[in-house]
Every structure is written in structure tokens, then in C-alpha cells.
Amino acid sequence: MNYFLTEEQEIIKELSAKIADEKIAPRAAEFDESEEFPWNLIRILADSDLFAVWVPEEYGGLGGGVFEQCLVVEELSRACAGVAVSYAASALGGFPILMFGTEEQKQRFMPEIASGSKLAAFALTEPDAGSDAGNIRTTATRDGEHYVLNGTKQWITNGGEADVYVVIATMDPEKGHRGMTAFIVEKGTPGFDFGKKEKKMGIRSSSTTELIFKDCKVPVENLLDKEGKGFLVAMRTLDKTRPGVAAQAVGIAQGALDKAAEYASTRVQFGKRIGEFQAIEHMLADMATQIEAARSLVYNVAWMIDSGERHITKASAMAKLFASDIAMKVTCDAVQIFGGYGYMRDYPVEKMMRDAKITQIYEGTNQIQRSIIGGAVIKEALRRK
């Protein structure tokens, strides 16, 4: 396929692929085992300007958008989705500042996010507020020149490692969505601490922790957008970053297909390479076709977002839904093609299968994506009446 990338996009893709193949892939199994945060790899990504691709030039970036971010995430995910999500989560924390921040806030935070000298993170989920994001219990109250935050956020990617956190709290739980408010909280702010680091099924090199706020005083200049706009900030952010999860899924699936195809063309059973058996050949054909379909969808949605289209919720949800479902299927099939070897941790595909699962869950479960898409379809039908 030819996606007619610009020269700069080609450079971004090639460099990401080079880093994925030469620096990340050789260490993916090691980080999966140790669950250690891959700071040295993150430094390489930063030094190569990869954190800058989606940031406008006036804030130290390269002036690209969601599409460029997706290119990087996809290539990194071929080698290790854990490293890729640590990279992508910084965009998840950075996009709301870029989209809703004041000029002063953008000048303050974006250059360091673009250079990768600081990682960012986004904190919405709580123990009782997952899909039901309106049910958050972390509170914020105004106290003079500060807001005081109390509560606990859960499963925050880059928790403990990031320096800049966009945190959604509620100023009035009675008001539901309309009470929610977004804040930029810096690591080291008194009263802001990290809870336990989670042990996960996949993406194990990434850091997932609780954020604990105990009378944490956040200066008023760190209010993001206006009081009561937190739900909007969160939803608009996720609309913009879901293609990133989708790109991650495409990358994981591509990595699994590459391994499965290589194995099928060398493994001999019954005197033939197993790739010559139609049973395997057809599996590979379906995997490759599904990946290309997902990639086309993801790229198109990313282009659409970058073109400035306002109504992106449905398309963004579709990209995330489709790509993550095929990633799960393709990685399962890759393990199947590897047979017993595929189930062994000495071979790379079982990790890809574990990694793929999270793409169906985070940034909105695929059930939530279907509700978003279905709701939009019904709404469009009603409008036509």
C-alpha cells in the first residue's frame, strides 16, 4: 500500500522503525520480564525528536499532528507496545494542554514535553469511575490562590515517571459531568504522591500507578480551561488520542504478523514449510488484510482530525474499536501459527498477544466505543427523519 506520506512523514516513520528494530526489539523481552521503566529507550526517543512530532513549532515541536504521532506509535509498537504506550501517554497528557491551555500554560509546559525532557500523563480513571467517567470522587475546592485536591486516581500510565499530570477532579459531585474540572499538576507538588505500581498482564515495561492527592495545593494558574469543563476536556482529549491506541494496535498486529510469516516460511513439518499448507496460508492472508484495513482506517481518521474536522468522535471510536479487535485476533493467530513455541516466553508472540489485550480496554473499552458509534448512528438517523 502507498499512503503518500510527505518527505517529513517518511523520515519520521523510517527513524521510528530504525529505533524500534535496533534499540527496542532486542530488549523487549528483558523489559517485559523485569517490568522496569525503559528510561534509556525513552531518552533515545527524546534525543531523536520523536516526542516533538505532534507539537506545533511555536512550542518547540516539529509541527505535525495526530497522524505523525500515530506513525511513531505504530512503528514502536511493532517492537514493544510497553515502550510505545509510555511514549503515547505523554501525548495523552500533552494534548489537553495544547487544546485547552492558555498561551502561558502552553509556553510553560509544551517545550519540555516536545523535547521529551519531561513526560506527561493523563489522570481520569478511579476505582469507581472507569467507563462511567462522570462518577469520579477526587475533589477540588477553591482556597484563595489555590485549588485543593483530595482523592485517588487509578491505573495512570506513566504514573511516577511523568513530571506533568493533567488531572480531572470534581468541584461538585452533585453536578455530575458539569462539576468536573481539569488541572495541571506537577510532580513534586506537596500533597501529591504515587501509590503502588500495578503488575500487569501485558505492556509490562510501562508504569501504571495510583496518584494520591492529600490536601494537594495546586496554584490557580494550573486550572485547565474553566471550572466545570473537565468532562469536556477529557472527552475531547480522548477523541484526539484514540487513533494513537489504534495505531498501537496496528503496530502490535504487524509485529505479530511479521514474526508469524517468518516462522511459517522456515518451520518444516510433514516435509514442507508450514506456510505452504493452505490452513496457514489463509490465516496469514486474513491477518495481513485485516491489518491493512485497520491501518487505512486509522490513517484516514488521523488525517481527518489533523485537517481540523470538528466531529471526530464517531470516526475516532471506530478506528480504536476496529484496530484493537483485529490486533487481538491477529496476535492470537500468530501464537497459533507458532504452535507450542508460540506459547513459550522464549518466543516473542505470546507477549504481543498479552500486549494486544489492553488496546481493547484502555482509553474506553470497546463496549464503550460501540456505544459511542451506535449512539452516533442512531442520532444521524433521527436527524434525517
Place this chain on the structure above:
Amino acid sequence: MNLAVLVKQVPETTDVRIDRKTNTLIREGVSSIVNPFDMYAVEQALRIRDEHGGRVTCISMGPPQAEAALRETLALGADEAILLSDKAFAGADTLATSYTLAKAILKLGEFDLVICGKQAIDGDTAQVGPGVAEHLDIPHVTYVSKVEEISNRHIRVRRMIEEGYDVILSSLPALITVVKEIGEPRMPSIKGTLRARKAQVITWTARDLEADELMLGLSGSPTQVARIFSPEIRPGGEIIEGNSACEKARNLITQLKASHTL
């Protein structure tokens, strides 16, 4: 600090083909890379520049397509790249090559340190670096594994030896050739790659270098390749066992007698 790095473009594969008539490498149709050892040289130069300031100039002698290798060094952060390309340079052995490179370094003007990889993976001679130093009449240290200290007037390096290393203090300007222990070469950056695409690689010809034509290319090369062949693999030697020197000597005599050598 003015740093010059000598870079060679080499065939990517170790499975090189030889032109049986001229006994030189067939370069057509083989993808090329920067000689891996030269990447360590570039890395070392960039580290010195990043710490002490100055300029890194990469120089390569080769056909016009060697420009690609130089662009790669620009993407990593080299400040300038110069390609020495002229039909008159063709067929150069290590003496003529080192003479040509030395002339280019002199043309650059003031320099503090020249850095080379320990050898190229195609020719494997490890002669060009030291040859350049001789032409420039400056000291050189080969097999450098670490630059411990560098000032305006001196450099202190570690030279790899079979067991351990020497610490060598040299005056500047000097030339060093580096081994991979110097540290992993960095990855290019997007900004660097974009800059490298647009940057101009300067080409110097024999005339630009004001070189003595008789010392260039084939005419300046006393070494002529007579034949290229794979040497026969010799079987390994045998270690004579024994509990003492006397016993080993006795065992040796016994074996030599048994084989009628004695």
C-alpha cells in the same frame, strides 16, 4: 575545538564480490553503509564537541554516491561534510588514500584532533588512519577505547592492548583511531535528518586539494593487488599434556619419534 572525522562508505554485506580482472571490489548493486567503526569515530567527535564546543567535519574519499554516507553523519549532528571525489583518486591504496585525506585536512585549516575508526570492514587494513597522521606529521594513537581527558593542548586516552590498556598522553593536534568500546553511536534525530537532506555536501577534487598528481590514485599507489584469495584454513595445533615440563618434553619426544620426525 576543531575535529575532523574520516569516514568510509563500505558495502553492507560481508559477502563482497571481487572483480577478477582488476582485483578490486565490485561496488555496483551492493547497498552501502557507513563503515561501522567510523560511526564510533563520529560518536566520539560529537561527544567532544557537545562537551567542549567546536566543529565536527566529516571527510570521505569515494565515488559521488559516498555522499550518502556523509549525509548520515550530518543527520547525527556533524557540522560539515566534505566529499573527496575525482577520477584521479581512483585505485588508491592506503598510502595514496592517506595522502589525499591528509591534503584535505590541511585545506580545512586549523584542526585539533582527527578521529578515525580502527579499520574499515571491507579492506581491514587499519593503515589509513596512521598513514594520515604520518602525512600530517602529527602523533597518533590507535585502538583508543576511551578519551579520558581533552584540553586545548593535550589529549589523554586509553589504548586497548591484548590484556588491559595503556594510558597515553599526547600533544594536540593528533590523530586517534577508535574501537567500539568508545561507546554506542547515537541514533539520528528527525531535525538532524531534515537538516542533512537540505545540507550541501562540499565536493573537493584533486585540483581543490592542490595535490601532487603522482601521489594520487593508482599512480600514487605502490601497492598493487596481485591476487585476492581465501587463505587455506590451517588445522589447529596440538597442546602436549603433562604434569611437569620434563614430562611434557618426554611426551613430545615420544610423539615426534612415533611420527618419525626424529
